[in-house]
Amino acid sequence: MTGGPEDRRGVEHHSTDDVAFKRELVQLIPHLRAFARTLCGDPASADDLAQDAMMKAWDARASFQMGTNMKAWTFMILRNQFYSEKRRSWRQSQLDQEAAERTLVAVDDPEAPVALDELRQGLAMLPAEQREALILVGAGGFAYEEAAEICGCAVGTVKSRVSRARRALHAILEEGAYDRDGASASDAMRSILADAERLSTVR
């Protein structure tokens, strides 16, 4: 049991659970940052979101059962935080989905590989629920069951969102439906394929 009515000021009191919890939480920070980046796009607000989620997780540590999946738990906190902030800002300023998605495609590194840039743009064109399902399963390394828990929906729903997202993203990259002046779509796909082939021969 952490916390109590007595004042422990000045006393270095850490329960073993707190120490273990903190160690695990620190290891998850890079993943929380990456997930936040896919939701916010803009690196600064993504880090704000990741920090908020980290603090929420820390404050709620008593309700976490050590040994269960902390990564999925913290991702769920981060996602809830993101959507509750978004709802608040909708009420306040009628911020639309479009604005949020514009930030997703923000590229702060001009040297970033072109195909990654296009992948980001393609992702931004997907419905939010498909995008997050694909990112959790396809990049975050979560099982469908875990992704369903994080998103608060049925496993079957996640499966169908992921498969629709894959098909749509493929079509977008293939047809060059994304908004990019000049560059041809097949360039993006060729570059992606060349990379994948290189990677598969290395393995």
Place this chain on the structure above:
Amino acid sequence: MIEQRPIETRRRSSAAMDEARLRQQAIGVRLRQMFDEVVNEPVPEEFLEILRRADTRSSGNG
């Protein structure tokens, strides 16, 4: 010849399927790459600082 056509069609469609699968794999590789790019960034000191402060606060509050 008549018998060759279905085989030819099958071969073509299986090649197309292989290609589609390869492309999906390629997108998957890129997706992980995009995510891992951020995972591999050094964690800004601010994160650890916030956690340290919270730690002091919680042991202070009891």
